[in-house]
Amino acid sequence: MGSSGMNDELVRLNVGGVTYTTMMSTLSRYPDSMIGAMFNGSMRPGKDDQGCYFIDRNGELFKYVLDFLRSSQLTLPEKFDNLDGLAVEADFYQINPLIEAIKAEQGRKLKAAWGFSGHMLEIIEVRTGLVATMPTFNARVKTIISARKDIIMSMIPVIEESCTEKLHGKRDSDFTELELNGSNIRLRLGEYLKQTNWRLQDTHMSSSSAIDPKNVMGVLLIEHSYKDRWILDKQRTSPEEASTDT
Template identity: 55%
Template sequence: MAQDIVRLNVGGILFTTTKATLCRFPDSMLGAMFNGSMPTTKDENGCYFIDRDGAMFGHVLNFLRSSQLALPRDFQYLDQLAVEADFYQIDPLLQSIAKLKHKQMHKPSPSGRLLEVIEVRTGSTATMPTNNSRVKTIVSGRCDVIRSLPSTFIGPVDKLKHINDTDFTEIGLNGSNVRLILAEYLLREGWQVINTDLSSSSGYDSKSMISSLIIEQSYRDRWFLPVKPDNNTMNGT
């Protein structure tokens, strides 16, 4: 049955399959190519040549083999795969991609708590980024989350007693190098860094008799603490 073995060159990537697999959906372009109703092109090695995305074709071929869309968990190219499925005119694959995209769009967001830590450093070109620059660190988030932090960071909790637990607020943190020390604490407690960035601005101090460039750098860390859903709530009991 060697005549049933088909070798393909798709965008420079080689595949070996069977004619039956490629003709699984007779109304598709591949079905037309290999049932003789559409002209084909071969490369110098005798492989059928298709000038398309070879990496995406691997997923197309897997679908032809199993009639199931099985993709890696971190797959991020559904739109590109849909373009290829449309090119090959494989309607069942297009439908499976559309269902998966709809499922992903309506996937519930993970439940958890958020904190944002901002460190602002202000100083001249002569002091940045040394300890001579002025440093202010702020944490923002839900009041109950901030209140749960050690008092060494937030100081007396009395200043938060008039704020509802579910309200969002921000407070200045105590201590030096507090952003890094707090980061170590949050990591130990199971928090995850979901984003961190640095922004910078500069300008001349108009009040100073000596013209000097003032630089302000802001370090922003966003933290997330996953919270497992309550099974009773999930079951509606």
């Protein structure tokens, strides 16, 4: 069968016990993604006893992943409240446009919350490797800070100033992200935030594993994500005030 015929193939999936039917062309829309690699022939998943391709992930959330593959747009119910879970699934499937769309939606929700809870900041640490729980042993560690530009710039005592060059051109009030590489950045940022009167609202940890599609030996990669949300009480009018109090 030619490539055109392969793309027109009807595919049945069993994702965590939930059955879906779609086209091969839909699943391979983003060939550089994990799910693209699953269905372009390089790492096809196994089948269940009904002949459906089986993926051991969250079946309910896959609905939104599949909708994005069909339309390249993130479409969620009005009261959808599991963006964090969907972000984990998008990260597993490595669909970069979906990952970015979810980040943008999370940013909108954070900005909407500022009027009630003061300034908010989110720190995500992602460890990927053979032993991802050990940040200094065979693991890649990246830390993503999500906040207003002026808030991120106020953390120069912890973040090297050269790392903030990519924020040039953004307004102080713009919600943005800064990605940093290296171990223990999240912990250092946490200590700094506590010292400057930020309050840790909540923290979450999630894990996933997958075969590295770039490794012909079929190496299993483990990924651990740590997400901290911090609040600066709204009676303070700017992030700099926290560092000037004694």
